[in-house]
Amino acid sequence: MANPDPHTAHQHGSAFDRVKTALMTGGFKAGSRLKADQIKTRFGLSASAAREILLRLTGEGLLHQEENRGFHVPEVTLQSLNDVMQLRALLEGACAAESIAHGDVEWEARLAAAHHKLAHLEQKMREASQLDPFIEIWTRTDSEFHETLASACPSSTLRNARQNAHERSRMHAICILPTYGFRDRTVPEHATILESALNRDVSACQAAITAHLESFSLSVDVLSPPTRHHLKGTK
Amino acid sequence: MANPDPHTAHQHGSAFDRVKTALMTGGFKAGSRLKADQIKTRFGLSASAAREILLRLTGEGLLHQEENRGFHVPEVTLQSLNDVMQLRALLEGACAAESIAHGDVEWEARLAAAHHKLAHLEQKMREASQLDPFIEIWTRTDSEFHETLASACPSSTLRNARQNAHERSRMHAICILPTYGFRDRTVPEHATILESALNRDVSACQAAITAHLESFSLSVDVLSPPTRHHLKGTK
């Protein structure tokens, strides 16, 4: 079977994961139409396999569909960024509260470990001149930290909702944020989240999470007010 | 084109809506396997059309899928009921807070109207001996009330998440709750929600919502402790 796109096609994981990863790492322009043929040839899939993947991603809220007009990458605006961040803050906060209530020392240790890795990486990023080479690994490490924070929440329903909101927020960040969401202030923000979680201080932890996520929206506001060249994708 | 199941096939709406409605009104046993052939013949669809619908419903969290083992109606347990209700309370509460912050008099009027219809219906239900004939209309009216409550929330992201959680909670209620979720205490609970919303009292409103949704779980606990005959669907 042919792999027409050597850059993406020979990676591990299912075809679904490969397309999702491409989407989450900015492989498609925001607002752009996602032609089935495009997917077909780029990932070496048949028409129906491609369609099935697009349907799945639509179900997760990572794509939109218009009847008889195919699939779109959602338009990203300051408004939609705020909305997604607000939802994510709500769910991250609820998961954190549950984790704090139910997590044992094992959880604390895993959280401390995840933060240590993240802090180490972010320290290097502060000192580096070019951020781009770090973005992919940082995205993963940041996700792991937040996932670990939520991991002691007993409700898988809540954890899954959080995970989904996180993915959607990441897609937005990739599209609209200058350095994909990393800034110097990210370092102390993560530290505050860790500290309050280990102190079992629910409201402090939720406040820290909200502050962390709201600061994303602000960084758009300041650096590039009305429209960005990223935004007008299609034509 | 043939419509093999006259009971469901000639209804309005897309095939997707028809299947979804069947799912939400208890047309399939919880935990049961959802064979594609079954859907195919019952709704007069081709194999791929049926599959597409099942994929969509899976994306909304209304079905589960196991690789090469098809689609299942999610297992309903006291645990999962609690989880879904907790998520729903969180999202209903957040939407209500936003509505209270942003809703105008028009919103208040629509909310009062929706509650009036609901209260009228619920009063009749309290006096009736048989609840079953009311369930379908009550389900719709209850949904409309909660949707109206959320309707002044400016974030469609948040509103959609709420709507989805509501649908999932309804599917659980249909499966596990004796009278599908209606009890005498439902009447004052809805009244309290309305009152606190109109008073623009966010924390009272959220408390009322939480109390309303938590009372569902309790009604399972009391009436049928460990296992119910509904639960073991497949064999």
Add this chain to the structure above:
DNA sequence: AATCAACAAAGTTTCGAAATTTTCTTTTTT
């Protein structure tokens, strides 16, 4: 008699093409 392997049946997924709808281009009319 119980265990295991081979076989058969049922069910799920994948495929490539036909049918439908939308979109773009060209032609005709005012």
Add this chain to the structure above:
DNA sequence: AAAAAAGAAAATTTCGAAACTTTGTTGATT
């Protein structure tokens, strides 16, 4: 020349069948 209509091209959706996987049954072996 602009607007409307007709036609062509492109893209999306739908379809029925082939390929593959799981599940259930029968028969052979210890």
